[in-house]
Amino acid sequence: MRIAVIGSGGREHAIVYTLAQSTVVEQLYAFPGNDAIGEIATCVPVDIGEIEKVADLCVEYQIDLVVIGPEAPLTNGLADLCRARGLLVFGPNKAAARLEGSKIFAKELMAKYHIPTASYAVFSEAAPAKDYIRKKGAPIVIKADGLAAGKGVVVARTVEEALRAVDTMMKERRFGTSGGRIVIEECMEGEEVSVLAFVDGTHIVPMVSAQDHKRIFDGDKGPNTGGMGAYAPAPVMTEALLKETEETILFPIIRALQTEGISYNGCLYAGLMITDGGPKVVEFNCRFGDPETQAILPLLAGDLGKIMYDCAAGHLSPQDVIWHEGASCCVIMASQGYPQTSHKGDRIEGLEAVTEGIVFHSGTKKNAAQDYETAGGRVLGVTARAHTLEEAVQKAYAGIAHIHFDGNSFRHDIGAKGLSHYKNNRIL
Incomplete structure (x- = not known):
């Protein structure tokens, strides 16, 4: 099978890396990918904002499955264009992607179908x-x-x-x-967790839970970012809470879309707050999260190529979605000034010394000497998998210690909330 992954960040690097291990994948492409992705897939230079051109290239390259990573091409209708050309696509159509593209649409849908979320008001x-x-x-x-x-x-x-x-x-x-237009919401109290799920239009199979770290500084201080690290699974999401999430949030939102005449196919991301009244929706995303994907996919024991193909074809089997025991941790390194600014062109040293983790590249490129240098705000992530969360955190930070570039910054407390659950004996 020939698969094209659309996108160029750490999320797409993690997807390509995992697909490269699939037994059903014959040839991997990335549109446009990045230099690190180019070491394991064929990169095709194209502006993914030009969705007609991307869809035409997928036909030209005889792609069997299109996997769309970022939210913008999904909300702009790339999946629709590809399907109109007879291609199988892992990713929701434009109508379904409104779950992420419009917070107002998502809130109104949840209110209509009684899906738990924060109270809100809309203003123009x-x-x-x-x-x-x-x-x-x-x-x-x-x-x-x-x-x-x-x-x-x-x-x-x-x-x-x-x-x-x-x-x-x-x-x-x-x-x-x-x-x-803006949405103003009540501030829910609790602990946040991300639950992603594979969806084939009818069937929903949750992945292992994860916890993102949005704020730039330790202790969840400072402005929001695209995400400074994640770990999986998140112990706050117990088996009982996951079952409740499926019954009150995941299945109801897919049924709600179906009732509205909208089919959902691909990855559904539910950002949740675990409140005293149970899980409530903070936001929905219509694709894999970043950096959660960098923590979740290394734990997948099933064949991602087969799972994605079956989602696109409408016959996902829960038996194929299996996971390794243990935990993983991803720590993001960002460039100087992020998130307000983004410094570029700084040489990255020590990548070859990372032996116990995987380095996923988000904002890097090779210079004329074929050395990696910074090319964006969130530069890279180091992910480590281990038998326990504590070991995974230690290995990820051991990898981070080897890497250096001018002005680099990273949080020092990724996974701390998860570890506190174990240390306080809240998880048996």
């Missing part, structure tokens, strides 16, 4: 939004309606911070048209 003008904030008080959550690369959410601890967030989104248009 700044003045009434500010009045609502003053009335409700803080803490409170402000979200841009559209895509914002994981940075369009502000958890405001004060009214003043919330008011500034409204101006940033609606007046300064920090996120462009994505901030033209």
Whole structure:
């Protein structure tokens, strides 16, 4: 089978790396991929924003399965174009991708079908939004309606911070048209966890849970980022809670879409808050999370190529989705100034010294001397798998210790929440 993975980041590197181990994969392509992905797949240079061109290239390269990584091509309808050309696609159509592309659409759908989430209000003008904030008080959550690369959410601890967030989104248009309308939500209390699932239109098979670390600094301080690390599985997501999540969130949202005449195929990502009242939805994404994918896929014992093909063809078998025992941890290294700015061109040293983990490249490129240098905000992630979470964390940070580039930054507490569950004997 010839598979094309659309995208160029750490998520796509992890997907390509895992697909390379599949027994059903004959040839791997990446559109456009990156230099590290190019070591295990054929990279095809193309702007994935040009979705017609991408779909045409998939036909030209006689692709049997298209795997779409990032959210933008999904919300723009790349899956629809590929399917119209007779191609099998792992990824939802444009209508289904609105779950991520519009927070308002997702909230209204959840409200209509009684799927647990935070109470909310929608605003298209700044003045009434500010009045609502003053009335409700803080803490409170402000979200841009559209895509914002994981940075369009502000958890405001004060009214003043919330008011500034409204101006940033609606007046300064920090996120462009994505901030033209906003959602203001109650601030749910609890611990966050990510549950991703394979979906074939009808059947849903959850993956191992994971916990992302959005804030730039240790202790969940500082601004939101695309994600500074993840570990899997997350002990806060017990078997009982996972069953409840399936029954109250995952299956209901797919049934809700079906009732609305929308079929969902691909990876469904549920970002959850584990509250005293049970799991509630923070957000839905219509694709693999990043960096969660870098922590989850190394634990997959099943054949990813077969699983993705079966999702695309509509006959996913739960028996194929099997997992290794143990845990994994991914730590992200970011460039100087991230997330506000992104320094590029710094030489990366020590990659060859990482022997107990996998390095997934997000923002790197090779220079004329064929040495890797930085080319983006989140530069790379080091993932390690082990029998226990504690061992996985130690191995990941041991790998990080070998790597250096000017101005590099990373969090030192990835996995700490998970470890605290074990140390406090909350998990038997």
